[in-house]
Amino acid sequence: MERYDIIIVGTGPAGISAAITATIRKRKILLIGSRHLSTKVEKAHEILNYPGLPAVSGEDLKNALLAHLDSMNIPITEERVTLIYPMGDFFAVQSGNNNYEASSIILATGVVAGKPLPNEEEYLGRGVSYCATCDAALYRGKNVAIVGFSAKEEEEADFMTEYAARVVYFPQYAEETHTKEGVEVIREKVTSIVPQGFKAGGVETAEGNTYSFDGVFILRDSVSPKQLLPGLELDGNHVKVARDLSTNVSGCFACGDIAGLPYQYIKSAGEGNVAALSAVKYLASVQN
Numbered sequence: 001m002e003r004y005d006i007i008i009v010g011t012g013p014a015g016i017s018a019a020i021t022a023t024i025r026k027r028k029i030l031l032i033g034s035r036h037l038s039t040k041v042e043k044a045h046e047i048l049n050y051p052g053l054p055a056v057s058g059e060d061l062k063n064a065l066l067a068h069l070d071s072m073n074i075p076i077t078e079e080r081v082t083l084i085y086p087m088g089d090f091f092a093v094q095s096g097n098n099n100y101e102a103s104s105i106i107l108a109t110g111v112v113a114g115k116p117l118p119n120e121e122e123y124l125g126r127g128v129s130y131c132a133t134c135d136a137a138l139y140r141g142k143n144v145a146i147v148g149f150s151a152k153e154e155e156e157a158d159f160m161t162e163y164a165a166r167v168v169y170f171p172q173y174a175e176e177t178h179t180k181e182g183v184e185v186i187r188e189k190v191t192s193i194v195p196q197g198f199k200a201g202g203v204e205t206a207e208g209n210t211y212s213f214d215g216v217f218i219l220r221d222s223v224s225p226k227q228l229l230p231g232l233e234l235d236g237n238h239v240k241v242a243r244d245l246s247t248n249v250s251g252c253f254a255c256g257d258i259a260g261l262p263y264q265y266i267k268s269a270g271e272g273n274v275a276a277l278s279a280v281k282y283l284a285s286v287q288n
Helices: 013-024 058-071 132-139 151-160 265-287
Strands: 003-009 029-032 081-086 091-095 098-107 143-148 166-171 183-185 190-196 199-205 210-212 215-219 252-254
Touching (some): 003 091, 098 265, 143 199, 199 215, 252 265
Parallel strands (some): 098 252
Antiparallel strands (some): 081 091, 091 098
8 A cells, every 4th residue: 555654634724734845845745635625714704814915815815725735736635534543653544435554644634613412422433423435335225314514515415325225414504405316404403312222323403303313424524633543632622732743642743723722824824834844854763
């Protein structure tokens, strides 16, 4: 399997900055995320403190960041990373139906808003999944729920119809849905996972309803760092980092909102630069 020097997870200002710096330092990288970059950036009305781009809109900043990546021939691999395993001298990264290897990791996934649903973490891998494309085949001919926290998750609901007998989509956002025929949409707020013996058996909603399913897919913009990389030390909802943005897991660095306050685009971009430089320094120490 092809091994990268650095895999960067996340395409907000932190991840893009890290990708640019690591590429300048001639490291072999893989940038995983969305070409929409960050919903937070995309929807920003006006950003006043980004040097060189006074009073820039979020849309214009997004386009400028994409143009910078394109000018350096840095592609974005549009997948969702669901699990990262430290394997001694490298990391194994699970993303969609693909697996990758990297000598170092930079986490730039943003902060996960809100707490996990009741019973979510307890039943992860036992009826609860964070990746429809990864686990769809396990639910062939069965009934599944997809709880989506942004419109882009509708694609995974559509994909699931190729396997499951019944697909019910619970959009947790206000925008109109555009799922294909075969996806049943229920506009209710999911409040908890319903246990059924040793596995998850459905969902409860704020409207007082309980729905039974064989599997529940919870699709957020980013997975909790505790679930993403086992053993990663946290400080509240953030990854605990040193000044060089290293974590307690050797070879893993974190930057941007995931590394703590303040949640500022310029701070995230700066930390992406530092994380990439630290990763390059780490690689030099272990590869020589």
